[in-house]
Amino acid sequence: MTASNFIYLDNNATTQVDPAVVEEMMPYLTELYGNPSSGYRFGTQVNKAIETARERVALLLGCEPSEVIFTSCGTESTNSAIQSALLMDRDRQHIVTTRVEHSATLKHCETLAKRGYEITWLGVDSEGQLDLAELEKSIRSDTALVTVMCANNETGVLFPVDEIAEIIRKKGALFHTDAVQAIGKIPVDLAEAKVNFLSLSGHKLHCPKGVGVLYVNKRTRFHPMLIGGSQEGGKRAGTQNVASIVGLGKACEIAGENLDHEAVEVRALRDEFEQGILAAVEGAQLNGDPIHRLPNTSNLAFSGIDSEAVLLLLDQHGICCSSGSACTTGSVHASHVLKAMGFSDERARSSLRFSLSRFNTREQVRQALEIVPNVIQKLRRVSHGG
């Protein structure tokens, strides 16, 4: 299967690598193979490329280059932030998080709970939003870290990170935000938000898989998870994934140039798709906050159908989308995000996530609008035995 004969509407699972990113990476996969830690010019020129990438990431985030640590993925970034916060202060071992986090945070916190750590799980309302008064009350004198995502990968719901940061700062705890889905889609300015840690991942913003960033505020003490060499200012040992880091720098530069495009063009495509589906499919409903939402994501419930069956049929018609998050596909569990919003198992199991990117075209949206309603109606007829 190649990109020319299918319609990829699963950009929250992963994204197409931008050809300009590949081009930027190529020299570091071929002739420029020096070790960035070596002292001769064949190594130092590679180190220079890493520093250029760091500056590009910092520019997009509104932070200093020294606050950017390159990691292997978004999951490593979130894990490192949580581990560091727990190691920094023995008297602060309590963690606050939400019930709608990505498994990178959720499973980690569940594991910590099994090891005896106390975790407070914040719920959300039917639009997927937090109660900020509850969040404030949950922070205690022994709270090490509050970890709350920026944008939800399943519904696209945006949490008010600036407001949350202010609440946490006043209470004296550390704040980590998983911004993997937000970076490149909406503006995030660390010069404004009082965040201690932020995670992002390359493959969600048109860079290859296997590279990420952990932002650590320069006034926040940090305890590395990977210990060894002095790479990344001693904050993340191990020889860097140079080509991917160079690619991530380029991807961040392009993302910065395309933020307006995401806000206007991608949003317009998403809205055309969403309104088309809601008009064509009886009883279809939006899951999540209609206003405070990523411009690319549409999570829709279609009563009376099994989303796994729809996925298979849509696949046969060349459309890729997702039921819940990609990490839960194949398992029988209904989406924990939709369940946390108070929806029934039935509604969660009849929901699909469509997520667009700047590589989708109006023509693809029109084609999808021909296919998706038909597939759903066909399945509804089958399940009603008609």
Ligand SMILES: *Cc1c(COP(=O)(O)O)cnc(C)c1O
């Ligand atoms: C994809 C994703 C992650 C994990 O990133 P990886 O680089 O795949 O490890 C974490 N959080 C959110 C919200 C994500 O969408």
